[in-house]
Amino acid sequence: MLKDKVSLENYEYMSNAWDEMFDLQGNIRPEYLSFKKLLKKVNINSLREMEDFARQFFMTQGVTFTVYNNNEGIERIFPFDILPRIIKAKEWIEIEEGIKQRIKALNLFLKDIYHEQFILKDNVFPSNLISNNPQYLFEMRKLNVPKNIYTHISGIDLIRNTDGKFYVLEDNLRTPSGVCYMLENREISRRLYPSFFPKQNILSVLNYPSILYDHLSSLVDKKNPTIVLLTPGLYNSAYYEHSTLARLMGIELVEGRDLVLNNNYVYMKNAGGLKRVDVIYRRIDDDYLDPLYFNSSSQLGVAGIMSSYRKGNVVIVNAPGSGIADDKASYIYVPKMISYYLNEEPILKNIDTFELENPEHYKHVHDNIEKMVVKKTDGSGGYGMLMGNSATEKEIESYKKLIQKNPKNFIAQPVISISTTPCLIDDELTPRCVDLRPFAIYGSEGIKVCPGGLSRVALKKGSLVVNSSQGGGSKDTWIIKNLK
Amino acid sequence: MLSRVANNLYWLDRYMQRSYGLLNIISTNHNSTIDSGDYSSWESIMNSYMGFKSDKKIINYDDSLKVIEYMLFDYKNPNSLKNIVSKSRENARSVQDHISREVWLSANKYFLFINDQTTLSNFKKSDPLNFLNKLLQFNLLYYSTSDITQERGNAYCFMNVGKYFERIIQSVDFLYFKLLKLSENEKNLQEIVFWKNLLISIGGYQLYTKTYKSIFKIENIIEMILINDNFPRSVKYGVNKLKLHIKRLNTFNELKKTESFFLAEKLENNLKFNTNKILNSKGLRFFLDDLIKEINELSIKINEDYFS
Numbered sequence: 180m181l182k183d184k185v186s187l188e189n190y191e192y193m194s195n196a197w198d199e200m201f202d203l204q205g206n207i208r209p210e211y212l213s214f215k216k217l218l219k220k221v222n223i224n225s226l227r228e229m230e231d232f233a234r235q236f237f238m239t240q241g242v243t244f245t246v247y248n249n250n251e252g253i254e255r256i257f258p259f260d261i262l263p264r265i266i267k268a269k270e271w272i273e274i275e276e277g278i279k280q281r282i283k284a285l286n287l288f289l290k291d292i293y294h295e296q297f298i299l300k301d302n303v304f305p306s307n308l309i310s311n312n313p314q315y316l317f318e319m320r321k322l323n324v325p326k327n328i329y330t331h332i333s334g335i336d337l338i339r340n341t342d343g344k345f346y347v348l349e350d351n352l353r354t355p356s357g358v359c360y361m362l363e364n365r366e367i368s369r370r371l372y373p374s375f376f377p378k379q380n381i382l383s384v385l386n387y388p389s390i391l392y393d394h395l396s397s398l399v400d401k402k403n404p405t406i407v408l409l410t411p412g413l414y415n416s417a418y419y420e421h422s423t424l425a426r427l428m429g430i431e432l433v434e435g436r437d438l439v440l441n442n443n444y445v446y447m448k449n450a451g452g453l454k455r456v457d458v459i460y461r462r463i464d465d466d467y468l469d470p471l472y473f474n475s476s477s478q479l480g481v482a483g484i485m486s487s488y489r490k491g492n493v494v495i496v497n498a499p500g501s502g503i504a505d506d507k508a509s510y511i512y513v514p515k516m517i518s519y520y521l522n523e524e525p526i527l528k529n530i531d532t533f534e535l536e537n538p539e540h541y542k543h544v545h546d547n548i549e550k551m552v553v554k555k556t557d558g559s560g561g562y563g564m565l566m567g568n569s570a571t572e573k574e575i576e577s578y579k580k581l582i583q584k585n586p587k588n589f590i591a592q593p594v595i596s597i598s599t600t601p602c603l604i605d606d607e608l609t610p611r612c613v614d615l616r617p618f619a620i621y622g623s624e625g626i627k628v629c630p631g632g633l634s635r636v637a638l639k640k641g642s643l644v645v646n647s648s649q650g651g652g653s654k655d656t657w658i659i660k661n662l663k
Numbered sequence: 664m665l666s667r668v669a670n671n672l673y674w675l676d677r678y679m680q681r682s683y684g685l686l687n688i689i690s691t692n693h694n695s696t697i698d699s700g701d702y703s704s705w706e707s708i709m710n711s712y713m714g715f716k717s718d719k720k721i722i723n724y725d726d727s728l729k730v731i732e733y734m735l736f737d738y739k740n741p742n743s744l745k746n747i748v749s750k751s752r753e754n755a756r757s758v759q760d761h762i763s764r765e766v767w768l769s770a771n772k773y774f775l776f777i778n779d780q781t782t783l784s785n786f787k788k789s790d791p792l793n794f795l796n797k798l799l800q801f802n803l804l805y806y807s808t809s810d811i812t813q814e815r816g817n818a819y820c821f822m823n824v825g826k827y828f829e830r831i832i833q834s835v836d837f838l839y840f841k842l843l844k845l846s847e848n849e850k851n852l853q854e855i856v857f858w859k860n861l862l863i864s865i866g867g868y869q870l871y872t873k874t875y876k877s878i879f880k881i882e883n884i885i886e887m888i889l890i891n892d893n894f895p896r897s898v899k900y901g902v903n904k905l906k907l908h909i910k911r912l913n914t915f916n917e918l919k920k921t922e923s924f925f926l927a928e929k930l931e932n933n934l935k936f937n938t939n940k941i942l943n944s945k946g947l948r949f950f951l952d953d954l955i956k957e958i959n960e961l962s963i964k965i966n967e968d969y970f971s
Contacts, residue, residue: 426760450669450969451916
């Protein structure tokens with residue numbers, strides 16, 4: 180017999196993982212109660228129609244990236260699961276406070292290591308992590324950045340462990356992406372659940388662009404400053420996000436070739452002549468920013484922009500050199516930074532991390548590699564890592580050789596059970612691993628964390644990798660206001 | 664506004680206009696082959712619209728459906744509809760913060776339709792004229808959306824400069840390749856159906872019969888396409904619009920009289936004061952040669968004044 184409703188009773192848990200919707204006894208968690216009632220009422224055909232509507236919506240709006248095959252461009256969307264991920268306000272408050280605390284400490288750390296370097300002198304942070312790190316930019320030494328803010332925009336990756344607590348997996352302080360997916364996911368939720376959504380007291384994310392604009396304009400003492408968003412261009416996979424943010428903020432979207440330096444000031448080439456630029460929200464990496472200072476073959480950046488920045492003629496957001504603070508090796512020391520600079524206990528915990536250049540850690544990881552995730556300290560996007568529990572013996576052996584060659588380039592963490600959330604896959608509620616990337620803006624009036632963020636799900640069964648570049652998808656994240 | 668953005672806006676509408684012109688010519692030619700059974704006309708269209716070299720005989724012109732399929736869907740030919748629409752949409756994608764949301768959606772939906780895998784198979788199953796009309800609806804929707812939703816600022820003017828520039832070129836090409844070749848094909852001149860199709864392909868049949876009834880004279884057609892004040896596809900109408908938008912651009916961007924404006928004004932005067940020369944079909948070729956030179960010069964100046 181064909182079923183007409185999605186089954187909640189036959190939900191197959193992943194062993195040893197916290198599930199966002201059900202507790203271990205199979206009871207619905209309170210934050211999901213009203214959504215469960217809705218699911219009980221909706222039939223499978225309607226859910227299929229909703230999935231179809233979401234796909235069409237992303238396609239026609241152009242929330243896509245292009246894959247080139249045989250000289251033909253094919254438009255792809257990032258997969259979206261129509262069931263929301265719901266978080267209680269009480270839990271959110273803790274996340275929010277934890278992120279604020281972390282970003283505050285990381286900014287103090289950046290200011291310190293580019294100035295007096297007290298943290299090195301006090302032996303709290305090993306100096307070799309600075310001296311050997313390409314992310315540490317000597318061009319930033321002794322340079323005072325506006326309002327002492329380095330990381331204006333951050334995306335902090337969190338996961339929920341088996342104990343139900345959120346842990347920090349990674350700090351993204353360079354050019355974190357995904358915020359527009361958060362906005363689009365919310366837009367589609369409003370459309371998918373038009374009568375249910377308004378009654379749920381969900382905290383809004385829609386003012387993110389105006390908060391960001393306010394913040395960017397507060398960085399210079401000038402009325403109506405000229406702010407631009409610097410993109411690598413149309414073929415970048417995050418181009419959609421760049422153009423949407425520029426559109427929502429009402430600022431100009433520029434490429435490196437649109438900018439020119441004159442007398443250490445940055446100008447954009449307008450149809451009516453040159454126009455001076457005051458603030459650059461760049462979405463290109465440090466290395467490509469200025470061919471005169473960094474990668475000399477870069478065509479994405481602007482020659483001389485660092486000189487202009489050093490003279491204080493233009494503000495670059497996030498500050499160049501911020502990457503030293505979100506490096507995977509620095510990550511280990513963030514709890515220490517929090518107690519060193521703020522004299523506080525970290526609200527959000529780190530995941531146990533082993534530094535492979537430490538011989539004891541090296542041995543432990545080497546002996547237990549099948550229980551470890553090994554990552555390169557300078558890697559991102561889920562590339563180049565080893566999942567010890569699923570890799571073949573051959574893969575493990577060749578990875579071990581890589582580590583042996585240069586152990587300081589690697590860190591390892593125990594394989595953890597990332598929490599799962601029900602996704603609608605082939606008409607069934609199916610558990611999939613999920614993380615959370617909330618976005619924070621650090622402005623002159625403090626740090627604001629946008630309520631919710633991007634929930635990324637690993638759509639492959641049993642996979643822990645949620646990165647969109649590795650077949651991950653996303654969900655809307657609802658923070659329910661009145662639910663304690 | 665950035666020069667690059669201005670340039671992309673200009674090309675957004677040039678490509679959109681180009682696709683509109685291409686669809687019209689395909690549609691009319693297919694219609695006329697049904698009447699005349701003369702398929703040779705496809706070859707000249709392929710030469711002028713597809714940049715198709717006649718020595719490459721990969722197409723059998725007797726098979727209209729194959730020719731149309733090639734012109735619409737061939738992804739290797741940069742002038743196929745599929746590629747023109749994709750380029751237009753790529754320009755739209757790069758200027759999303761300057762066009763209305765609705766204009767973007769309209770360009771994107773056109774692109775998605777033509778690139779959808781089922782579109783080609785649907786084409787093969789349907790009546791080609793119906794299918795071409797369906798495609799033309801995307802163009803018409805784009806123009807009306809742009810008219811209703813696009814703010815009248817810099818972006819609108821650059822889009823219009825692109826649109827009218829392309830339209831002028833299409834009308835001049837029409838005169839050059841269609842009317843000037845008439846002497847070679849004189850047997851057709853007496854056939855009403857020939858004139859009718861010719862005028863339909865440039866969207867002027869209705870206006871022509873209203874103005875001149877159904878008496879077809881080459882001078883009247885030249886008058887309508889070159890210097891009629893009210894025919895939206897006439898060269899004169901296009902030049903007037905071009906001048907208007909260039910003038911507005913100069914005001915918006917606080918530019919003094921640009922070379923582009925001067926050349927557009929010169930073109931306008933040529934059309935206004937050379938009526939006798941134009942209407943004498945012997946002088947037409949020389950006039951058109953000069954006109955094409957001036958249009959090319961204007962294109963260079965627009966590039967220099969706003970895009971470089």
